[in-house]
Amino acid sequence: MYKILIVEDDIKIADKLRSSMMKYDFDVRLVEDFSQVLDTFLETKPDLVLLDVNLPKFDGFYWCRQIRAKSLCPIIFISARDGQMDQVLALENGADDYITKPFDMEIVMAKIRSQLRRAVGAYAFGQEQERRIEYAGIVLYPERYIVSCEGRTTDFTQKEAELLAMLMEKGGRVVSRERLLDMMWEDQHFIDDNTLNVYITRVRRKLRKLGVEAHIETVRGAGYRIVAEEEPPA
Template structure:
């Protein structure tokens, strides 16, 4: 049974969420001590986290960063804050999605199931591990890991999906529409700016590998892997 951890300091909302999600066969854990969110996370090892923004001691952005230092499990923010900057901050701090209150339970469950499929659906038995290779890069989708020149970095599921699309299309352009379709089941729930935020995070990942200007913006069309390092190496 997959475990969902709810970090919500309003006991009424937390209880309603627990009751509803439990009906779908998930094991739901409610956080009680909001000063030890990471400690509880590491103990519970949930498959997905629902995280409020406004919390005692530290806000949800802080706890999302702490979780990201230890895990790449899906994190969905649930918040009454509906401003664009709030959603951008959530994504910048490692969230996979953002649900505003009051939320529709049907949409919420669809987003939860979608994130769980993307994070764990690929863990079916395989005869061999899949790998995507391009321009000296090696991407392991099941591991959520990107390698270059003997170095490796962990990725979130969305970062992995974007990088995979760029590598598969290299040296062609991956359109914005194709990337949105790859990342989300229903584009009606997606703000165009959300893709921009995730592209920024992908660029930072390449920089961690020492690869600058790795993602080129093709105005009006989409993005392309600009593998200047491969040209220098003759790859």
């Protein structure tokens, strides 16, 4: 049974989410002390977090950063703030998805199931040998969202790892924006066009910090590709 942690100070919304998810056999916990969100997260050890932006004490962006520093657990924002910048901030702070209020419960459940499939599906089917992808000195472990290069290692979020995996598996060939969106988000109709740009920027930044001798190149009008230093530009 998957465990969901809801961080929402509107008790009516929190109860609606909890009752709906319990019908699908989820173990649902609510945060009660909004000054101790991280402590509740560490104690609960959920498989997924639903997080509001407007909270007492500290906002959801703050708690998203705190959780992300400790875990790669999927985080979905649910907020009445529907501005593009709020959604970009959520992704920049480590969230995996963003749903605006008022929300359709079927969409919420679809996004929860999608995130859980991506986060724990590989282990649920009992794969014995861990998958790894290598390109230009980069080693990606897509089931653990870990990237290493010459002994240095860093954590990626789930979607950052999915994006990098798609580019690495193409081995320097271009992957279209449409293909990336389709593979990363099953319901891309609800994804803002700037979302992919945010993830590309985050992956580029992490690769630079690792000292990787490769970079993600924008191919105007086509998409993106990962390029080793010795390769000529497209």
